[in-house]
Amino acid sequence: MPDAKTKTPPKKPVGKPGEPVVVTQVNDKHQLCTARFSPCGKLLVGGGMTGEVFRWDAAAADDAFTPLPHYTGHGGWVGALEFATTGSRLFSGDSWGRLSAWDYASQESKPLWSIADAHAGWLRSLAVSSDGKTVATCGADRSVRLWDAASGKRIADLPGHAEDVFAVAFSPDGTTLASGDLLGGVKLWDVKTQKILRECDAKVLAKEDRLQNVGGVRLLRFMPDGKQLLVGGTQPKNGGNVQGTPTLLMFEVASGKQTKLLDLGTGQVYIHDLQFLSGGDWALVLSGNPGSGKFALHKPGEAKPYFETSKLSNCHGVSIHPGGRRMAVMAANPNSSGNGRVKSKDGSEEYPGNWSPLHILDLTA
Amino acid sequence: MKQSEQSPREHATVPAVPHSAFSTRHSPLCTPGEHRLSRRKLLGGAALAGAAAAGGSLGLGSLLAAAETGAIKKKHKQVLFVWIDGGMSQFESWDPKPNTQFGGPFRAIPTSVPGIQISELMPHSAKQMHHLSLVRGMCTKDNAHSSGVGRIQRGDPKNRGVVYPFFGSAVANFLGQGPSGLPPYVWIKPGSGGFIYQDAGFLGPKYGALAFGDGKPPENLLRSERVAPADDDLRNMLRRKANERFAAAHPAEPVEAMDFVYDTARELMKRGDLFDEANFSARDKERYGDTEFGRHMLLGRKMLEAGVTFVKVNSYGWDTHGDNFNGHANLLPKFDRAFASIVEDLAERGMLDDVLVICLSEFGRTPRINGHVGRDHFPEAWSLVTTGTGIRRGVTVGKTNELGTYVSGDEYDIGHLFHTWFAALGIDSKAVEYDNHGQPLPLAHDDCFPIKELLA
Numbered sequence: 001m002p003d004a005k006t007k008t009p010p011k012k013p014v015g016k017p018g019e020p021v022v023v024t025q026v027n028d029k030h031q032l033c034t035a036r037f038s039p040c041g042k043l044l045v046g047g048g049m050t051g052e053v054f055r056w057d058a059a060a061a062d063d064a065f066t067p068l069p070h071y072t073g074h075g076g077w078v079g080a081l082e083f084a085t086t087g088s089r090l091f092s093g094d095s096w097g098r099l100s101a102w103d104y105a106s107q108e109s110k111p112l113w114s115i116a117d118a119h120a121g122w123l124r125s126l127a128v129s130s131d132g133k134t135v136a137t138c139g140a141d142r143s144v145r146l147w148d149a150a151s152g153k154r155i156a157d158l159p160g161h162a163e164d165v166f167a168v169a170f171s172p173d174g175t176t177l178a179s180g181d182l183l184g185g186v187k188l189w190d191v192k193t194q195k196i197l198r199e200c201d202a203k204v205l206a207k208e209d210r211l212q213n214v215g216g217v218r219l220l221r222f223m224p225d226g227k228q229l230l231v232g233g234t235q236p237k238n239g240g241n242v243q244g245t246p247t248l249l250m251f252e253v254a255s256g257k258q259t260k261l262l263d264l265g266t267g268q269v270y271i272h273d274l275q276f277l278s279g280g281d282w283a284l285v286l287s288g289n290p291g292s293g294k295f296a297l298h299k300p301g302e303a304k305p306y307f308e309t310s311k312l313s314n315c316h317g318v319s320i321h322p323g324g325r326r327m328a329v330m331a332a333n334p335n336s337s338g339n340g341r342v343k344s345k346d347g348s349e350e351y352p353g354n355w356s357p358l359h360i361l362d363l364t365a
Numbered sequence: 366m367k368q369s370e371q372s373p374r375e376h377a378t379v380p381a382v383p384h385s386a387f388s389t390r391h392s393p394l395c396t397p398g399e400h401r402l403s404r405r406k407l408l409g410g411a412a413l414a415g416a417a418a419a420g421g422s423l424g425l426g427s428l429l430a431a432a433e434t435g436a437i438k439k440k441h442k443q444v445l446f447v448w449i450d451g452g453m454s455q456f457e458s459w460d461p462k463p464n465t466q467f468g469g470p471f472r473a474i475p476t477s478v479p480g481i482q483i484s485e486l487m488p489h490s491a492k493q494m495h496h497l498s499l500v501r502g503m504c505t506k507d508n509a510h511s512s513g514v515g516r517i518q519r520g521d522p523k524n525r526g527v528v529y530p531f532f533g534s535a536v537a538n539f540l541g542q543g544p545s546g547l548p549p550y551v552w553i554k555p556g557s558g559g560f561i562y563q564d565a566g567f568l569g570p571k572y573g574a575l576a577f578g579d580g581k582p583p584e585n586l587l588r589s590e591r592v593a594p595a596d597d598d599l600r601n602m603l604r605r606k607a608n609e610r611f612a613a614a615h616p617a618e619p620v621e622a623m624d625f626v627y628d629t630a631r632e633l634m635k636r637g638d639l640f641d642e643a644n645f646s647a648r649d650k651e652r653y654g655d656t657e658f659g660r661h662m663l664l665g666r667k668m669l670e671a672g673v674t675f676v677k678v679n680s681y682g683w684d685t686h687g688d689n690f691n692g693h694a695n696l697l698p699k700f701d702r703a704f705a706s707i708v709e710d711l712a713e714r715g716m717l718d719d720v721l722v723i724c725l726s727e728f729g730r731t732p733r734i735n736g737h738v739g740r741d742h743f744p745e746a747w748s749l750v751t752t753g754t755g756i757r758r759g760v761t762v763g764k765t766n767e768l769g770t771y772v773s774g775d776e777y778d779i780g781h782l783f784h785t786w787f788a789a790l791g792i793d794s795k796a797v798e799y800d801n802h803g804q805p806l807p808l809a810h811d812d813c814f815p816i817k818e819l820l821a
Contacts, residue, residue, distance in 0.1 A: 031466075031734060049466075049468075049469075049470075049734070050464055050465065050466060050468070051464050075463070075464050075472070076463065076464060076468075076469075076470045076471065076472065077469075077470040079470070095470030095471065096470075096472055121485070122470060122471075122694070140694065164694070182691075182695075209682060210555060210657055210658075210680075210681055210682040211656055211657065211658055211680060211682060211695065211696045211699045211700065212682055212692055212695045212696050213695050214688075214691075214692075214695075216691075238682075239682045239692065239695075239696075240451055240681075240682040240683060240684040240685055240686075240692065241684050241685060241686040241687050241739070242685075242687045242688045242692070243687075269687060269688075269737070270688070287736060287737055287738070288687075288737065289686075289687065289737060290686070290735055290736060290737055291736075293736065313736055314735075314736030314737060316738070331736075332735070332736025333736075336733070336735045336736040337686070337735035337736060337737065337739070337741055338731075338735075338741055339508040339509070339731070339741045339742035339743070340508040340731075340741075340742065340743065340744065340745065341743070341745045341770075342731075342733065349771075351732060351733070351768065351770035351771070352733070353466050353467065353732075353733050353734075354733050354734060354735065354736070
C-alpha cells in the first residue's frame with residue numbers, strides 16, 4: 001500500500017456535460033429518513049431513525065463532510081426536516097409528534113423551541129413559508145397545523161382530512177398551502193383565512209386493499225411559478241408488499257384541475273422526493289423492490305428523464321446545494337434486504353443493520 | 366415474498382389417508398392395534414366416565430375407558446385461531462423496541478398489566494392485556510411462506526414421512542363436534558371457500574376445514590323451498606340406506622367420512638341465521654370495525670357461541686417487504702379493534718374459561734429495515750399471543766434482547782406451543798399419540814414440551 005506521502009489523489013470523476021457524477025459518499029452508519037443542505041450550503045443534515053438530527057460540515061474544500069455533533073431530543077423517526085430560506089432556522093419533526101426549531105448557525109445544540117405533542121402520533125411532513133415566518137405540519141392524527149416559526153405558538157388547525165395527512169407544501173408566495181392524505185385527497189388552503197380554496201382529486205394514488213389503505217399523497221411541490229402543483233406517490237396495485245407505478249400528477253392551482261399524469265416507469269414503486277434545480281429541472285428519487293430505485297433528472301413536465309441512474313439503490317431523499325451544481329442523494333446500502341437472520345461480515349453474533357449512504361453528486365461542467 | 370391472497374402454498378397437495386384415531390402411549394411389546402381408539406369409542410368412554418363419576422362406581426371396562434379418556438377433560442373445549450397471513454411485525458405489535466436501531470417509528474404504550482407495553486398501534490388490545498399472554502421468545506425454523514404456513518400450523522413435528530394435520534384438524538379429531546353438531550373445524554377467510562380436506566393430513570378428509578369464503582355460507586346451504594321438509598327427510602333416509610348398502614361392501618372409513626360431512630352440513634343448514642349480518646348488533650359492528658376482518662371476527666364469535674369446536678379466522682396482506690410502517694399503521698388498528706373486541710366479549714361471557722385463543726403468523730419480520738422501507742421474514746425472534754382455557758393471563762413468556770434481534774434466554778419453537786395448547790385443552794401430548802393405521806405418532810415435536818409458565 002502506498003504511504004501517505006506517495007499516495008496519488010483520487011481521480012476526479014468525469015461525466016457527460018450537464019450530467020451528475022458521484023464525487024463522494026457521506027454516512028456509512030446511520031439509517032436516515034431525509035436529508036437537506038442548508039441554504040448557506042455549509043451544512044448537510046439528515047433525519048435519523050433513532051431520534052437524532054445528524055449533521056455534517058459541507059463547507060470543507062476537501063469534501064470531507066466531517067460529522068458535527070448531532071441534535072437530540074426527538075423520538076422515533078425524524079422524517080420531517082426543512083430549513084427556512086431566510087435566517088438560520090432548521091425545523092424538525094418526528095414520528096412521535098414532536099416539532100422542534102433549531103438555530104443551526106449557533107454552537108448550541110439545544111432547540112430554540114420544541115413541542116412534544118405538536119401532533120398526536122406521527123408528524124409526517126413540514127413546510128416553511130418563503131418568508132420564514134410560518135411552519136405548516138401534518139400528521140397521522142389527520143390534522144394540518146400552522147405554527148409561528150419564531151415562537152412555536154400554534155396559529156391554526158386546518159381540519160378536513162379524513163385520513164392520515166402525509167404531505168404539506170407552501171406556494172412560493174406563501175399565500176396557499178397544499179395538503180395531501182392517504183386516500184389521495186389534496187386540499188388547497190388560503191393561509192390567511194385558513195379556508196379551503198379548492199380540492200384536487202389524486203385518488204389514483206390510493207387503493208384500499210383488504211385491511212390496508214395503500215399509497216396516498218407522498219409528495220407535494222408547487223412549481224416555482226406557483227401555477228402548478230405536483231402531487232407524487234404511486235398508483236398502487238396491492239397492499240402488503242406494495243407494488244405500483246410511481247406517478248406524478250400535475251394540477252392547475254387556479255382551478256384544481258389535473259393537467260398531467262406522469263407515469264415514471266416500471267420497476268419502481270414510490271417517488272419519494274423532488275427538488276428543483278436552478279434552471280427549473282427536476283431532480284427526483286424513487287424506490288422500489290429490493291435492489292431497485294433510481295435517481296433521475298427531468299425537464300419540467302416530462303415523464304422521461306434526460307438522465308437517470310439506478311446505481312444508487314432505493315433512493316429516498318434528494319437535496320440541491322445552493323450553489324446549484326451539487327446535490328445529495330440519500331439511498332440505501334447494497335443488499336439491504338433478505339429474509340432471516342443476517343450474519344455479520346466478521347462472523348460475530350452481532351446483527352448488522354442497514355444505513356443510508358448520502359451520495360454527493362456534482363453536475364459536470 | 367408473496368402476492369396471492371390464499372393460495373396454493375396454504376395447502377400443498379397432500380395425499381388424503383382416510384383414517385383417524387389416537388392412542389395413549391403404550392409398551393413397545395404391544396401391537397399398535399391394541400391401542401387404537403376410535404372417536405366413537407372415545408366419546409363412549411367419556412360418557413361412561415361421566416356416568417361413573419356421577420354414580421360413584423366403576424366397572425373394569427369403565428375404568429379402562431376412563432383411563433383411556435382421562436387425558437381429555439369432560440367439558441367441551443373450543444378454539445379460536447386467528448391467522449395473520451404473511452407475517453405481522455413483532456416490533457409494530459407485541460414486542461416494541463421504541464427508539465432503538467430497529468425499533469421503527471412507533472411508540473410503546475402501557476397496557477392494563479403494569480410493566481407490559483405494546484405498540485401504540487394497538488390501544489384496544491392494550492386494554493385487554495390482563496386477559497392475554499404474550500409469547501415473545503418464539504424462534505422457529507422456516508422463513509418462507511410456502512413451507513412456513515404449513516410447518517407452523519402443523520406444529521413442525523419431526524419428519525416421519527407423513528403429513529401431520531393442521532391444528533384445527535387435530536382439535537377436530539380430539540374434541541369432535543361437541544353438543545352443537547356443527548362442523549368441528551370452520552375457517553372464515555377472505556376469498557374462496559369450500560371443504561379444505563388437505564388440512565387434515567393423515568387424519569383423513571373427515572377432519573378437514575369447512576371454509577366460509579368471504580365469510581359467506583356454502584352455496585345452497587338452505588333447503589330449497591321447492592323441497593318440503595318431509596320430502597327432504599325421505600331423501601336423506603334414502604341416502605342413508607344407499608350408504609349402508611355401499612358401506613357393507615367397502616371400507617368403512619371413507620363412507621364414515623362422507624356421512625360425517627353430510628350430517629354436519631345438515632346441522633349447519635339449520636343455522637343459516639349465523640351468517641345473517643342483520644343479526645349483528647350495531648354496537649358490535651362498530652366495536653369490531655366495518656372491515657372485512659372485523660366482520661369475519663364477529664362471525665367467528667357467533668360460531669363459537671353456536672358451539673363450533675375450532676374457528677379459524679384469517680387476515681391477509683401482512684407481507685410488508687415494502688412500506689412496512691405505513692402498512693402496519695393501516696393494518697394494525699383494524700386488527701386491533703376486532704381482536705380486542707372478541708377477547709373482551711369472550712371474557713365477558715365467561716367463554717375464555719373454555720375457549721383457547723391463539724393469534725399468530727408464520728413468522729415475524731426482520732429487525733433491519735430494508736431499502737424499500739420494509740421488513741422481511743424473520744422466524745428467529747418473534748411473538749404470538751394466546752389466552753383462554755388453561756392459559757395463564759396477563760403475562761409475558763420469553764423475551765428478546767434490547768434490539769429485538771435475538772431471543773434472550775429460552776427459545777420456543779412452535780412444537781412447544783403445540784404441547785402447551787394441547788395441555789391447555791386437557792390433552793396430555795406426552796401421553797397421547799396419534800395412531801396412523803398402526804403407526805404411533807406423537808402429537809407434537811418429540812423434543813419440545815409444554816411451557817409451564819404459560820399454563821394456568
